[in-house]
Amino acid sequence: MFYLTYNILSLFLLIPALFYHLYRSVNRGRPPALGERFGRIPTEDLAKINGRPVIWLHAVSVGEAIASRPLLKALRQRYPGHAIVMSTTTETGRSLAADFPDKDICIYFPFDFLPAVRRTLNRIRPDLIIIMETEIWPNFTREAHRRGIPLILANGRISDRSFTGYLRFSWFFRHPLRLFSRLCMQSTADARRIIAIGAPPERVLVGGNLKYDIPFRQIPGSERQALRHRYAIPHELTVITAASTHAGEEEPVIASYRELMASRDNLFLVLVPRHPERCSEVAAVLERSGIPYCRRTELDARGKLFVRGEVLLVDSIGEMMGLYALSDLAFVGGSLIPTGGHNLLEPASLGVASIFGPHMTNFREIAGLVLACGAGIQVDSAAGLTAACGRLLDDAALRRTMGANGLAMMEENGGATERHMGMIGEQFVEPVAKG
Structure with missing residues (x-):
């Protein structure tokens, strides 16, 4: 009943959401890329990943993309035969992530509109999905779960300011949270908060903050x-x-x-x-x-x-x-x-x-x-x-x-990447190449 109600509401909200998205894109002088957000991935991008197992790493914007770089590099080293798809929600995030050398392609994350989600998953065909920080979309989460794709929340964070809002709408968030294979949170406080919102306690662990694993050095x-x-x-x-x-x-x-x-x-x-x-x-x-x-x-x-x-x-x-x-x-x-x-x-x-x-x-x-x-x-x-x-x-x-x-x-204070990779290895059985 929850998902039926959500999808009925999403039909009514789609038009105002599109107008808002178009307004923001035009206002910021960036292309809206609506086709991609509805699952129309360019053929030349799909050609780069076809025939290989796919890991999909999603980072909302610039901050999440920067935090994902140690994990992205570790994924490339651990799974060299896999295609890595990077997605973002914002245009600035996309501009930054497009230059990351360890990804194969970079796309926009689809609207959480069921046909768009299904079309994107049908084209990407991921074997593992990793969501950075706190992106919880009911249709995307449910479709990934229905297809048997491990879904991992990495570097999870619930800020002081957002916790009250999440808690108020826990009736909404508990449904998709229960479908994550693992939720790897930055701190014990973040772990307690995501459990309070509705995540299964046995799937929640503390992995530290990936942002501590950015390369560090004294500049000559x-x-x-x-x-x-x-x-x-x-x-x-x-x-x-x-x-x-x-x-x-x-x-x-x-x-x-x-x-x-x-x-x-x-x-x-x-x-x-x-x-x-x-x-x-x-x-x-x-x-x-x-x-x-x-x-x-x-x-x-x-x-x-x-x-x-x-x-x-x-x-x-x-x-x-x-x-x-x-x-x-x-x-x-x-x-x-x-x-x-x-x-x-x-x-x-x-x-x-x-x-x-x-x-x-x-x-x-x-x-x-x-x-x-x-x-x-x-x-x-x-x-x-x-x-x-x-x-x-x-x-x-x-x-x-x-x-x-x-x-x-x-x-x-490093080591979060290694802990995340250990957790990913426990959940992810490497698939064979796709025909």
Whole structure:
């Protein structure tokens, strides 16, 4: 009765959902790819996977795609004869995942409309499906279960903010949750929450956070200089990177930059909005502030080096790790406003000290660890951001110590990929090649 009711409702909701999707795609200047979302996979993509067993790895957007990379690499190493299909829901996630070398093809995840789900599964014919973090779609889950395809939730997470909502609708989520073969959660708190929502306790385990398994290393000075040369940043400047900023954060970041420059003559800011389509809005803020800037996409045509007090405005994706690597310190956005924060492990993995705001509900565990290990500074306001930046700018030894602490933290807290792969090996009996 649950699935019958759900599918009747989905018929009524499909039209408004399509209009919303089209509006968002047009508004962000990206193709809607409706055919793919209804299961029409390009023939040339299907040709790349036909005849081989298929592992399907789904990551909703950029954050999940980044977290999936250690698992993706491990899957490629463990199952070299398999085709790996990567899917995303968002356009930015797709743009990033399309460049991952360990996948065979990258597609959009289908709408949870029964004909679209069935058509996609008929064409992909997966032997194993891995869903990153918390994507729970009733039709997709039921169809995979009906076909006998092991379905695994990897790196599962239920944030403080979302738990109340999930719990309120547990009557809805318990049906698809019962169809997962295994639910591998990041922490014991996440495990308790998914069980409270309706997951079978005997199928839930704690595997740790895959984000801790991103590669980590100290960046040699020669590599840092080469990166700065690529972005036309003089080697003598002290670089602050403000990463993954949201609306309401650029103004205080720029104000802090102006204040810090008043007493320092060697500062440079790299500003990376979380959503590149917001760059025109951010550019307007810079123009009102009287701060000269250059967009990343216009950098090659610029033909000269930056100077102190200017800004590199990044309107591209997929370059974040390189930008962290050339930085002296980083502010991780989504944290000065109640967005939930972003991944502090990325700068830590490159030995870069980080600063972040009070709103880290989506990364509470990671934020606590970063603070406990002395790898970052948490501030509670824009004034606090200015003070913390000033402290780190004036103390290079402290920056180096915090960077070293971040690298030690990464080394001590890895291992989630290995635990996930062990769990996958228990559930996944390798199939023979398909005819």
